[in-house]
Amino acid sequence: MSLLAGDPRVLSVGAELFADSVRAQAVTVRTVDWRPPMAGSENDLARVLADPRRSAANSTAVDRMLAVSARLVDVVPAGDLLGLGPSDYLHAGPPIDWDRASGPLRGALIGAALFEGVAASPDDAERVLAAGSSISLAPCHSRSAVGPMAGVVSRSMWMFVIEDEATGRRTYCSLNEGLGKVLRYGAYGPEVLDRLRWMSAVLGPLLQTALRARGPVDVTALLAQMVQMGDEAHNRNRAGTLMFLRELLPALIGSGAPAGDVAEAVRFVAGNDHFFLNLAMPACKLALDAARDVPGSSMVVAMARNGTDFGIQVSGTGDRWFTGPAQVPDGLFLGNYGPADANPDIGDSAITETAGLGGFAMAAAPAIVRFVGGAVADALATTSRMYEITLAEHPTFSIPVLEFRGTPCGIDVTKVVRTGILPQINTGMAGRAAGTGQVGAGLVTPPGSVFADALRALAAAAPAVC
């Protein structure tokens, strides 16, 4: 429409004075709740926003993410799958070495070394790991994998294999151990190792047999259903876990395995409300990996923490990590634990938020918001706020209480830097000291600097403003 063709509908951003003077002429004017961007980011913002590739690049990234259909196609040991030897360990978050590793990550690595028989005692394991010469550490993300909390994967652990039906691309994740004293929270006591041994000896093979007999499970479809059943797929996976069990139960029973093993496996899965988390995470990664490496795209494709650093990767900047200090979550503590016992934020599970679930789908799971003493309205407000920093609304993950609006997905670095609104992450809390296990759960955000740093790299790769 031509500017002069009629009464223009007016939007005002900035000084309230100008909006007021339009209102004084009896003309309706809407306003923007504008805030200054992160300090010193103005030139980078202009350069990235002026990048002629940006708009199409972000559309491409979003379309690729949304086109992925994740299916669980197999369950196999990590060793052959990922080419891991007894001393090769994967971990959550951006790259890190033993010296900078936090308590829970060290604890989980000690546990893995004991589990793989590389060390005879925790002290022995610590010596071997600290020496480093015979050990290799790599982020899960560097091997198409994700791991919750410490995210430590070693060769004898069994992995879910998630595949995109259309492209055949795959991602991987270990099997969830449950809550409390577990390896991923940094515990490595005998009960932790016994559970891992049982998972490798009984649970993994059983799931493999059942799944191969039954055929692939559509994880994306389960995610869509569970979001309508009160799960946000990060801190609440109750409905997803039960639906997954329902999918697999006939094949488990019909597998011919000893009834006692089947019963034990079913009891284990049904008793662990977070079992589905380890399917949700690789499904989210599969979708986000499809959006990687689109030149000019400012969409975040990974958020991950190693207990020391919080890192993000962005579509337009390849595999580069932008890192800053991981924050301590705000939340509720188990038993006598308190904030001083909590380790900074850890785990690859923020991949769920990156894909539009977890904190971004908080409105679907109001129970979660009470981790910080909030009200149901806060859950709705959190999801609503995330639309301010995302590129799209998910066509499959829809929230009943928001009139089935799709969850906010595809975090845009430029929007985070402009608004200062940080992604809301729901998370568990690991004990600061190695060997402690879980101490609580709560809410956390990334350090804002990682988005400003990513923006700077995007700006450096963009043409100058003409």
Added chain:
Amino acid sequence: MSAAGGPDVEYVEARRGAYADSVTLLQVTRRVADTPGVRGALVAMATDLNLDLARGMGFSVPESAGPNDLLIAVRAEDEAALAAAKDAVLAALTAPAGATAAPTDVPPATTASALRREPADLVLVSVPGPSAFAEAADALDAGCDVMIFSDNVPVEQEVALKRRALSEGRLVMGPDCGTAVVGGIGLGFANAVGPGPVGLVAASGTGAQQLMSLLDEAGVGISACLGVGGRDLSAAVGGLATVSALDLLDADPATELVVVVSKPPAQEVADRVREHADRLRTPVVLGLLGEGQPDLTALAASVLQRLDRPAPEWPRWTPRSVADPRPGSLRGLYSGGTLCDEAMLLAAGSLGRVLSNIPLRPDWRLDRTLRSPGNLMIDFGDDDLTRGRPHPMIDGSLRAERLLAEADDPTAAVALLDVVLGYGAAADPAADVAAAIAKACAAGLRVLVALVGTAGDPQNREEQAGRLVDAGAEVFASNAQAARAAVSLVAGARE
């Protein structure tokens, strides 16, 4: 150790069939643990994990407890504290849900978000200049026209926005020219004018305000005023928005005559605009200010002539008595850059050198003190004087202070000011300067004011003029007339 010196007391119960979700129970646990005198507490469903946790805290838990029972375990320093803790558990478990729901309506944090919720045609951007690009780009993304009021927008960003707008058939107005009238709505600093045949393209904010005010005085309204930005006719920007605005007005059936008013343009850009104007069906009057060019009042007269309308006597308001002019120099204290420019051009013609913070010639620049015993003019709306301060059209206090200083300056003879009315300007701008005017007049200065505005402006022009005259100022609707009168006072006293 307990405060009373005795051993801690414990209470452990597995309440059959009671259920609350784990998050609620974590909150209850926290509340109970915060009760004075409580040493430890766990309120949780009696799952194996939680029973272990309780044992780990030193509680002896009942063997019969199962996952469908609610475990309450409290340790306190005495019986009174324990009783209080048990009450706290009960109270917390039966507490009604909070009725104070937080609002879920999250306001849009970006222009893009606001436009996604509800479309608009025109976006007004007045965020700080370095941030204006992002909001303007959002507006263009959504297919809107844009008006940028912000100062200090990097010129390359202005060019990028305007190039893009040109290729997408949109208009980016501004920056550095906070004036527009579109669809009868005054945007930014604009005057209340009626509809009429004249379409303005303005690369000068106060220039456009002077012109539309004078036309209004002659009974001629405007179809639209498109403020294209103070730099639009510079070599860097190259008239990108001026050309678009000309095309828009050419296509507008309500526009019979187009007037371009601009600060002194780059020569090659002026030529390009002239060529473009010559190709339009609608006649165009070019008011490109500069040395040897007609002033704004003369421009208004020539526009009226093109419309076959007589030019009226421009209003003047004169005090009952004024002092005889004393020898000394001219002090121009302006809020509008173009008005300041116009006054300097007129003054330099007969007085010679006029120092300024926006000098006509580089060697006429005032030093940083903004002081000189000679003729000088200050544009208080210049970027350097508005950083971190409201524009002088919104807050006149800086100018008033300076006028008080001039009253005490024996080298000053005549003070020349503008007072600009209209939407966006201060509610009572005459009041901001009246006291200082009175003091200057009492000290023997002559004070002349260009009162730029229309009879319909919200400030009430007659009242404003009355207030200025009462303070002792001679008031002119035409800035050029005010400047000429001031110059002749200074020149006459010199002779």
